[in-house]
Amino acid sequence: MAMNEQILVATGGAAPAENFGTRIIELAHHLAQWSEMPEGLMCTYFSPVHKAVAIQLREWMLSAGLEAKIDPVGNVIGRYPSAEPGAKTLILGSHYDTVANAGHFDGRLGILTALVVAEHLQRTGQRLPFHLEVIGFSEEEGVRFSAPYLGSGAIAGHFDEDALARRDASDVSLATVLRKEGVELPAIQALARRPETLRGYLEVHIEQGPVLLSRGLPVGVVSSITGSARYRIAIQGVAGHSGTVPMPLRRDAATAAAEIVLAVERRCRAGTNLVGTVGQLNVPHGLINVIPGSCEMSLDVRSVDDATRSAAIHDIFAAIEEITGRRRVTASIKEIARHRASPCAPAMQAALGQAVARAGVEPFYLPSGAGHDAEMFAGVTDIGMLFVRCGNGGISHSPLETVTAEDADVGARVLLDTLVHLN
C-alpha cells in the first residue's frame, strides 16, 4: 500500500494547522475508490468493497503508529494507549459503511479526523490520561439488512439480536453472513465494553443539514441527538369512476392523504426543534380515471425534546382523525420505530465548546436531526459530538455532499484541543 503510506508521509510531518483538513479530504476521496456502484459511492456491510475499506483503514492506523485490528463484526479499531495502563478509554468513532450513491464524508470524516489527530498525538509524543481508541464502525446506515448501528451497537452493548434474522436483497440473513465469517452471537456479545472502563465517546460528523452553512460557522457543538417516531399510515376510501361520481359524493383516499401531509407540515412548522416528513406517498395501482380507493404514506416526526415530539404526534393523530372522519374514509396507523432523544453530556458539550472558542470560532450549539453512532453510547458513557459544516446547501446522502478542507481542518484542531484539555 505504498501510495497510501505516501499520502500520510507526504503531509503527516507538517504543522497541523495547515494540513489536517487537506489530508482528511484526500483520504476520504481515496477511500471512495472502493464502491459497489460503477458510478457513485456505495459500501454496504460485509461486501468485498466493505472489507477492502476496512483493510485500508487498518493499514492507515498502523502507519499512524496505533495498535490496530478488525473485530469480528468488522469494526476497525486503532488504539493509542495512555501512559497509565489502568486508565479508562475514550472512544473516537464514526462509521465507514455508506448509503447508495453516497457522499464521501458521511461517517468517514469522523474516522479520518480521529485518525489524523491520534497520529499527531503519537508523532508528537503527547500522552493522554486515558487510552484513546479510533473506531471505524462497520455499519450504521442499515442499508443491507435494514438493521442500523450493527458496529457501534456491538461495542456499546446494544447489539440488536433480532437483526440476525433480517435478510438482504438476495434473501441471505445476517446470521448466515456472520456464520460464514465464523462469527457467532457470543463473540459479538463479548465486544461490549463495560461502562466503568470508558471515559467517554466523541464523534465528529458532517452536519448533513444547512444550519452551520446559513450561520457562517465551520463547526458546531451538538446539544442532543434527535428522538424520532416513525409510522406507516394506510388510508382506505372508496374507489370510483373519475367521470361519474360527483365531487360531494366522493370518499377519495388521496385527497384525505393530501390533507394529512399538509397537517403534518403545518404542525411541525409551528414547533421549535421539530420536523415532520411524509417521505413515502403512494396510491397503490392508481389509474388516471379511478378515484383513489386507498393511499399509503409514511410519517417521520423528530425532535430533540421528547415532550415536543409526543405533543406533535398527538396533534397530528387528532388531525388525522378529524380529516378521515369528515371525509368518511378510515386510517390505520402502525408505529414502526420510536427512539427517545439522546442528549449530549453537558461536560462534553462544554469541553468541545471551549475548544471551539479557543479556535477563534463562536461556540454554537445545535441539535442533530439525524441519528448517529453516538446514540448507542448514550447512557453507557458521556457522549459528545462536533458537527462540521456541510457545503452545497447542506445536502448529504448524495454525491453532491461536500466539506471544505478548511472546515475539516477546524474540526480536527478542535477535536485535538478538546482531547488535550480533557482529564
Add this chain to the structure above:
Amino acid sequence: MAMNEQILVATGGAAPAENFGTRIIELAHHLAQWSEMPEGLMCTYFSPVHKAVAIQLREWMLSAGLEAKIDPVGNVIGRYPSAEPGAKTLILGSHYDTVANAGHFDGRLGILTALVVAEHLQRTGQRLPFHLEVIGFSEEEGVRFSAPYLGSGAIAGHFDEDALARRDASDVSLATVLRKEGVELPAIQALARRPETLRGYLEVHIEQGPVLLSRGLPVGVVSSITGSARYRIAIQGVAGHSGTVPMPLRRDAATAAAEIVLAVERRCRAGTNLVGTVGQLNVPHGLINVIPGSCEMSLDVRSVDDATRSAAIHDIFAAIEEITGRRRVTASIKEIARHRASPCAPAMQAALGQAVARAGVEPFYLPSGAGHDAEMFAGVTDIGMLFVRCGNGGISHSPLETVTAEDADVGARVLLDTLVHLN
C-alpha cells in the same frame, strides 16, 4: 348451444313487461362465464374468451330472428330490416369487452337490452320505418392496447390508425393481431357507415355512478357525454434528510403535490357539472427518512361543458404555478388526452324522455361523466343514451357492480317504446 336457446325460449314468449329484465340479467350472468381471470370477469380484445363471447352473441341474435354476423374487427351485428328496403338504419349499440375484474353489466347491458327488444319486435311482427341494427362492439375499454373505441370507431368512421402500432402486455402490436386474423386496414376502413344512411344511434348503459340511485329513479336520459382532459404532472423539489433540514428550508415535492391535489378538489367542487381527479399520486423511490425530491401525479378533469372544463383547467394551472413558485419547486405538465364534450341530439333526448314519462317514470336528464361508444357517433348521426340505475352506491368496473331486473326491465320497455314512436 341448446342451453342458451333454452334461456331465450323459456322466457321469450311471455309478456314483455314481466320478462325483459329477468332475461337480460340472466343473459349477462351467462356471458360472464367466459373470462380471462379465474375469479372475476375479464374479456379483452381478440382473446379466446372474447371470441367465445362474440360467437355466443351471434347465436343469440340468430335465435332472436335477426340476420347476424361478426365483422372483421370483432363487432357482432344483428339486423332486423325495415319493410322499406331503402330505409335508413338506426343502430342500438354498446360493447362486450370488459376491464379487469369487471362487473357483468358495463357495456353488455346495452347489447342485451337491444337484443331482447329487437327479438320482441321480430316475434310480434312490428316493422319499423328504419332498419334496426343491434351491435355488440368488440372494444371500448382500451384495456389490451390502450386504444379505446376500436369497435365503434370502425363503424363510425373514426378508427384510430395510430392504434395499430400500440402493443399489448406481451409486446404484440394491434397490427400483428389483426394481420393474424387476416384483417388489413382497407377492410377496417370499409366498415365505416356513410352518415346519410343512418337514422341515429341509441345506447342503453348502466350509469356507473350514484345519481339515479340517490334520486330514486330506475332510468335517466343522458343530456351530454362529458369532455375530458388528462395530464401527467411531475413535481421536482429537493431531496433531503428528514431529520436535518428545518421545515422552513425544505423544498418538498410531496407537500407541493398535496396542495395541488386539494386545489383540484376545491376548484372542481366549486363548479357545476365538473369533476377533477388525481388518480395517480406517487413519490418515486420514496424513503421514510428522505424529504421527497420528486412527486408524480395524474390529473383528469371532466365536464359536459367545454368552457366549464377549460376554465377549471386554467384555474388549476394557475394554482399549480402559485403553489410551486411559493414552495420553490417546479412542475412539468404534459397533456395526454383531450376530448370535447358530445351533446346528445335534442330530438333523441326528447324521444327517450317522452318514453320514460309514458313508462310512469319522471323524466330526468343527466350528463354522462364516463365516455361511451355513443361518442364515436356524435357528429355522424343523432345520438341518444339511456342510463339504467346502478346499485351498490353506483360502483362500476368492479364485481360489486349491480343492476336489478326491475330496472333493466324499465330500460328495455323505454327503449322499445322509443323505437316504436320514432319516425
